[in-house]
Amino acid sequence: MATQQIFSPLPGIFYRKPAPDKPVYKNDGDVVADNDTIGLIEVMKSFNEVKAGIAGKIIRFLAENEDAVMAGQPIAEIDV
Amino acid sequence: MAIKKLLIANRGEIAVRIIRAARELGIATVQVHSKADKDSLAVRLADEAVDIGPPQASKSYLNQAAILAAAQSSGADAIHPGYGFLAENAEFAAATEAAGLIFVGPTAHSIRLMGDKVAAREAAASAGVPTVPGSQGRLESADAAFALVERTGFPVMIKAAAGGGGRGIRIARSAEEFHHLMPQAQAEALAAFGDGGLYVEKLVEGARHIEVQVLGDGHNVIHCFERECSLQRRRQKVWEEAPSPSLTQAVREKLCTSAVALARAVNYRGAGTLEYLYDDTTGAFYFLEMNTRIQVEHPVTEMVTGIDLVREMIRIAGGEPLRFRQDEVRVTGHAIEVRINAEDPARNFLPNPGTVSALGVPGGDGVRFDSMLYQGYTVPPFYDSLLGKLIVHDRDRPGAIRKLERALAELHVEGIFTTKPLHQALTRDADVKAGRFHTAWLEPWLESHAAALATDEPPLAAKVAP
Numbered sequence A: 001m002a003t004q005q006i007f008s009p010l011p012g013i014f015y016r017k018p019a020p021d022k023p024v025y026k027n028d029g030d031v032v033a034d035n036d037t038i039g040l041i042e043v044m045k046s047f048n049e050v051k052a053g054i055a056g057k058i059i060r061f062l063a064e065n066e067d068a069v070m071a072g073q074p075i076a077e078i079d080v
Numbered sequence B: 001m002a003i004k005k006l007l008i009a010n011r012g013e014i015a016v017r018i019i020r021a022a023r024e025l026g027i028a029t030v031q032v033h034s035k036a037d038k039d040s041l042a043v044r045l046a047d048e049a050v051d052i053g054p055p056q057a058s059k060s061y062l063n064q065a066a067i068l069a070a071a072q073s074s075g076a077d078a079i080h081p082g083y084g085f086l087a088e089n090a091e092f093a094a095a096t097e098a099a100g101l102i103f104v105g106p107t108a109h110s111i112r113l114m115g116d117k118v119a120a121r122e123a124a125a126s127a128g129v130p131t132v133p134g135s136q137g138r139l140e141s142a143d144a145a146f147a148l149v150e151r152t153g154f155p156v157m158i159k160a161a162a163g164g165g166g167r168g169i170r171i172a173r174s175a176e177e178f179h180h181l182m183p184q185a186q187a188e189a190l191a192a193f194g195d196g197g198l199y200v201e202k203l204v205e206g207a208r209h210i211e212v213q214v215l216g217d218g219h220n221v222i223h224c225f226e227r228e229c230s231l232q233r234r235r236q237k238v239w240e241e242a243p244s245p246s247l248t249q250a251v252r253e254k255l256c257t258s259a260v261a262l263a264r265a266v267n268y269r270g271a272g273t274l275e276y277l278y279d280d281t282t283g284a285f286y287f288l289e290m291n292t293r294i295q296v297e298h299p300v301t302e303m304v305t306g307i308d309l310v311r312e313m314i315r316i317a318g319g320e321p322l323r324f325r326q327d328e329v330r331v332t333g334h335a336i337e338v339r340i341n342a343e344d345p346a347r348n349f350l351p352n353p354g355t356v357s358a359l360g361v362p363g364g365d366g367v368r369f370d371s372m373l374y375q376g377y378t379v380p381p382f383y384d385s386l387l388g389k390l391i392v393h394d395r396d397r398p399g400a401i402r403k404l405e406r407a408l409a410e411l412h413v414e415g416i417f418t419t420k421p422l423h424q425a426l427t428r429d430a431d432v433k434a435g436r437f438h439t440a441w442l443e444p445w446l447e448s449h450a451a452a453l454a455t456d457e458p459p460l461a462a463k464v465a466p
Helices: B013-022 B041-047 B064-072 B090-098 B110-113 B116-124 B141-151 B176-195 B249-264 B297-303 B309-317 B397-410 B420-427 B430-434 B441-449 B459-465
Strands: A001-008 A012-015 A036-043 A047-052 A058-061 A067-069 A073-080 B003-008 B026-034 B048-053 B079-080 B157-160 B170-172 B198-203 B208-219 B221-233 B234-243 B269-279 B284-291 B334-341 B358-360 B367-371 B387-395 B411-415
Touching: A012 A047, A012 B013, A036 A073, A058 B141, A073 B176, B003 B013, B003 B064, B013 B026, B013 B041, B013 B157, B013 B309, B013 B367, B013 B387, B026 B090, B041 B441, B064 B090, B079 B309, B090 B110, B110 B284, B116 B284, B116 B430, B141 B157, B141 B198, B157 B176, B170 B176, B208 B249, B208 B309, B221 B249, B221 B297, B221 B441, B234 B297, B234 B420, B249 B284, B269 B309, B297 B309, B297 B334, B297 B367, B297 B387, B334 B397, B334 B420, B387 B411, B387 B420, B397 B420, B397 B430
Parallel strands: B003 B026, B003 B079, B026 B048
Antiparallel strands: A001 A073, A012 A036, A012 A067, A036 A047, A058 A073, B157 B170, B157 B198, B208 B221, B208 B269, B221 B234, B234 B334, B269 B284, B334 B387, B358 B411, B367 B387
16 A cells, blocks of 8 residues: 655645534545545635545645645645 | 834735834834744834744734734834734724723724624714615515615615625515515525525615725814725725726715714724715715725825825824814825736636745836835735735826836736736726726626736846847
8 A cells, every 4th residue: 555645736824624613624544535625725815625636545634724834745644 | 192113013015014104203113923924024124023923814913912912022102903904803902002002093992883884884874974775774574675675776685684795695676576586585594594684785786986085083084085996806906096087076075075974973083994885877875884994005095195194193193183184185186006916817816925036116206116025025825915006196097097007017026926917908998098997897807808817928037138
């Protein structure tokens, strides 16, 4: 089994939930499909979905909810 | 008590603007900043800088305790909130005063009053200022709603009382449509919000956005005439001008007088703006809301009146009375401001933070560039996309548009896409030149002019190379 990382496509603030009062998109250990949303990046007040981009199982998130992230920074590790 | 040291609780171009005004008054400046803003122009220009936290605004520019602690530790005696962030937070204004500091703005009471839509509408009505005709509160029955619209006339907007952000809004153009849509709206509001309460408001179609600048010292209030800000995208202003190209002198006088009446009724202190919808087919205007702070587009008023609004609000906060009588405020010529945002108009205004690799700033008489940029600056992704404002002033509106076109051609921000191509296309548009627009004009225009918005200019370096 190989491990791959999911990278933030943009710089900004990373959110694991669609809204503050909603549950997280994905938990550690969840199975994800290619097109699943795993989080949001807020860049200059606009919100952009981050897709898994690959199918597999999330080992763990490397960025926390509301972390400031750089473009290209790994935000999750996934078993493919 | 004259202010000796001013803390700026904001960032970006407005922080730079406030530092400049303070320095001209001989006031020392303290710039608070997040970790992401340690290299900002405001931090470079201020006398002192204090780190107040991580990049997220909620943990820095909105952190009241950190800002008040920075004021105490730096020995500042006043706080200027700029716009956005804590500028219209009554609790922060009260906390600032409770800490023995001056809040550069109105009282917490004024902020609270004008921030409450129903209270502001009531204050307007009792000062004789017209508001958009509609229900004074929620309507519980379709019969009560119909009785009301028979008085206001059609078209009307039916809005969910518990809704927001445009959700649950329906437009009825006739009694027939109204009877058809009202039960639908009620059912939908109940399903979506668990509350079937509705508001009904007359829809003013093709309305313009006109706002009046006021200055008060807590006793007297004057106006500095109006600005028109009808060119908007997603309710964000992109181009603002003074005077409005659509007001007759008679309406201008009525409008500005109404703004002073309302501001005086609440003993307003500082710089404020009263926003109105204006129907140029009937000459009717309706009060929308009051912004109890300096606005982004304040420079167009400064250019046509010669009054430095930021300087005046600092002086007033320091205890001075108004220095101008109403008859001393005059409009000379025409001014236009365009917002230079880090957004790519060719890709649906996609925000693009990044590093400014080269910068060319326009100059010449009547040209002003209020910005946070310098060459080599990296625009952080954490805040809004406003990089700066290009403002021009000329004898008349056609002259101002030509000057704007010339100044835009001299503006070069390399390394990031900006809204410059949008403004260049607007300066060449026949309707813009004729002043024929309203608040819903720009969005369809953007769809039909997508091709004109692509950036295809060569980089600055390519042109100066041999």
